[in-house]
Amino acid sequence: MKAHKIFAWIAIAIGAIYFLVPLIGTFEFSLRMRRGVYSFDAYQSVFTDAQFRATFGFSMLMALVTIVVGMFLIVPTAYWVRLRLPQMRPVVEFITLLPLVIPAIVIVFGYLRLYNSSSWIPFTGSTQGTNILLTFSYVTLALPYMYRSVDTAMRTIDVRTLTEAAEILGAKWPTIMFRCIFPNVMSGVLSGAFITFAIVMGEFTMAALLNRPAFGPYLQLVGANKAYEPSALAVIAFAITWLSMGLIQLVSRFGKLSPARP
Amino acid sequence: MTTASTSFIDRRTVIDWLGIVPFMVFALAFLIVPTLYLIVGAFFNPAGEFTFQNMVDLFSPSILSAYWISIRVSVASALGGALIGFFLAWAVVLGGVPSWIRSSLLTFSGVASNFAGVPLAFAFLATLGRTGLVTIFMRDWFGFNLYSTGFNLLSFFGLTITYMFFQIPLMVLILTPALDGLKKEWREASEILGASTWQYWRMVVLPILWPSLMGATLLLFANAFGAIATAFALTGASLNIVPILLYAQIRGDVLHNPNLGYALALGMIVITGISNILYIWLRSRAERWQK
Numbered sequence: 001m002k003a004h005k006i007f008a009w010i011a012i013a014i015g016a017i018y019f020l021v022p023l024i025g026t027f028e029f030s031l032r033m034r035r036g037v038y039s040f041d042a043y044q045s046v047f048t049d050a051q052f053r054a055t056f057g058f059s060m061l062m063a064l065v066t067i068v069v070g071m072f073l074i075v076p077t078a079y080w081v082r083l084r085l086p087q088m089r090p091v092v093e094f095i096t097l098l099p100l101v102i103p104a105i106v107i108v109f110g111y112l113r114l115y116n117s118s119s120w121i122p123f124t125g126s127t128q129g130t131n132i133l134l135t136f137s138y139v140t141l142a143l144p145y146m147y148r149s150v151d152t153a154m155r156t157i158d159v160r161t162l163t164e165a166a167e168i169l170g171a172k173w174p175t176i177m178f179r180c181i182f183p184n185v186m187s188g189v190l191s192g193a194f195i196t197f198a199i200v201m202g203e204f205t206m207a208a209l210l211n212r213p214a215f216g217p218y219l220q221l222v223g224a225n226k227a228y229e230p231s232a233l234a235v236i237a238f239a240i241t242w243l244s245m246g247l248i249q250l251v252s253r254f255g256k257l258s259p260a261r262p
Numbered sequence: 263m264t265t266a267s268t269s270f271i272d273r274r275t276v277i278d279w280l281g282i283v284p285f286m287v288f289a290l291a292f293l294i295v296p297t298l299y300l301i302v303g304a305f306f307n308p309a310g311e312f313t314f315q316n317m318v319d320l321f322s323p324s325i326l327s328a329y330w331i332s333i334r335v336s337v338a339s340a341l342g343g344a345l346i347g348f349f350l351a352w353a354v355v356l357g358g359v360p361s362w363i364r365s366s367l368l369t370f371s372g373v374a375s376n377f378a379g380v381p382l383a384f385a386f387l388a389t390l391g392r393t394g395l396v397t398i399f400m401r402d403w404f405g406f407n408l409y410s411t412g413f414n415l416l417s418f419f420g421l422t423i424t425y426m427f428f429q430i431p432l433m434v435l436i437l438t439p440a441l442d443g444l445k446k447e448w449r450e451a452s453e454i455l456g457a458s459t460w461q462y463w464r465m466v467v468l469p470i471l472w473p474s475l476m477g478a479t480l481l482l483f484a485n486a487f488g489a490i491a492t493a494f495a496l497t498g499a500s501l502n503i504v505p506i507l508l509y510a511q512i513r514g515d516v517l518h519n520p521n522l523g524y525a526l527a528l529g530m531i532v533i534t535g536i537s538n539i540l541y542i543w544l545r546s547r548a549e550r551w552q553k
Contacts (some may be wrong), residue, residue: 008357025389103488186506204491
């Protein structure tokens, strides 16, 4: 009894060292820019960099558009599959899991071959087109997470009864979708949104190969050229991930209290 | 009457299927067709003739060595992550540590399993790089020069321990529910029957847990195999793993044969595909005991 408890604490200690030392190391390194004393100079250098603001803003905008496009695609699909096409559930679920199986670099390689400027649908022929393609690539990457969180939220409500009740009260299709279904799966929509946000902010492969000025390629560029700024950026990136995950926990706690149970 | 009702059903069926058309069109256009394009292209030569030559060329020494180092890094980080992850999950589920440790470990794992890419490389450079915290700490306090031992963060070993930072939390997240599924009655029953702790683990726990363990390890393997950003930021192009070779091929046709590039992509899909199929099969076996 005693021995296994000691063993458990050893495991926790090893885990804590493995997880915390790199974080402490990164933070410590980010403070070392001024010789001899700790300072926040690296952060100041990062925040005053015009390119930081431009790429951060670009990725933020991309993340928001991705979330909106993704949710307009996924919520109605998940709803429809539950209500009318339960036989298609395994197929849709399988498709949403594919982005975890096919590496992102392979997917973007396919885009570059299929949608280049000399093809039928020349997405990469213009900046605007490339931005749209990048958005769709992010929706693809986020598909497994978005679908799962929306579908989990939908499981807790009775979609069929809600729809029938709304129909009896004379609601039309948009009313059912946006005033019945969306509000009831809001916890799933939001947790899907936050994880998408975290993914898009740090994404490197898609943006780099589509040549868009996103945050991920900027991080890589700074890493190759500067000494202390990368650590400051890693701390910032970790804070973003932590914030997104914290918000998911908060939302799922709210979600357990609120869904309508007809 | 009959004809009217059949046509009504038909119309309804058509509407039913129309409902998932947007999703299907999206999936075809941005996921399935681009991937199939590469898969089909892998079996043609640049002149457009069907050939298996690209498959044969995959076995040239430079490409084979890229696959080999990718597989080694993925296997090593998956096994290391699985081992440490298993002990951590075991400690918080069965080790009798306070419950706040369990909840903080799970929260942290949720964050850390998503903390990959370029920033993760920066974190390890700042810790174990030539002027990193741990390197300097060991030098100043123990007079131990890490880099004189031949250690290099920009290497197979360095990449493996960096990948383990997101592999361990992923293992914790997958295994905690599996360990929660071990029923107290099984332990009591085996104790009543006179089994030792070792016998209980070997003859009860392991047969129940091995599909979860194997499945999760395979998922970790696939996870590491497809990753590129961390390796790219950590080693530049100096460590020739498959995703980095593919990146160079997409950027500048370093293999001097676009169709060989498709074959390289096909090889990645085959490897991650097989490990995911095995994972799904093992998970369905594991779920039998979690009900």
